Amino acid sequence: MRLKKTRNSVVRTSAILAALAVAVLTLPRSILRADGAHDSAASATLFRSKCAMCHGADGAGSEVGKSLNIPDLRSPAVQKLPNTELVEIVSNGKGGMPAFKNSLSAEQIHALVMHVRSLGRKK
């Protein structure tokens, strides 16, 4: 009797532990997704807060951007550049374009490059 009870509680405890393990394993992934690396709404928000002051929300270039001779991000000249080069430019800057490697994560920069691509498709 006593033995059976112990075994039952061992079974119950391991079921709880298994459930906890699943929760712990899946939680960080859902947080990451909410953080927006692959979420286009989140990268659009990031673009608006970090880039639009110069590039405009649509990538065409704001008044400030135009005074800096900014290229239209939707143009073939920008869209023909490979992802690796766009990541490089956003990370390290170029001319009047500031570097973002110290203020954005690699995932955020990648998401912004994907957003620049989506602007190109919208034109």
Ligand code: HEC
């Ligand atoms: C202070 C204004 C400013 C901000 C903020 C800014 N940029 Fe730029 N960006 C520029 C300028 C100026 C250029 C043109 C650089 C050049 O070719 O000399 C440029 C160029 C670019 C290019 C194209 C480079 C090329 O060679 O064609 C990309 C892509 C780009 N920016 C992405 C971004 C992203 C993404 C952000 C936000 C994280 C951002 N920029 C924020 C000013 C800015």
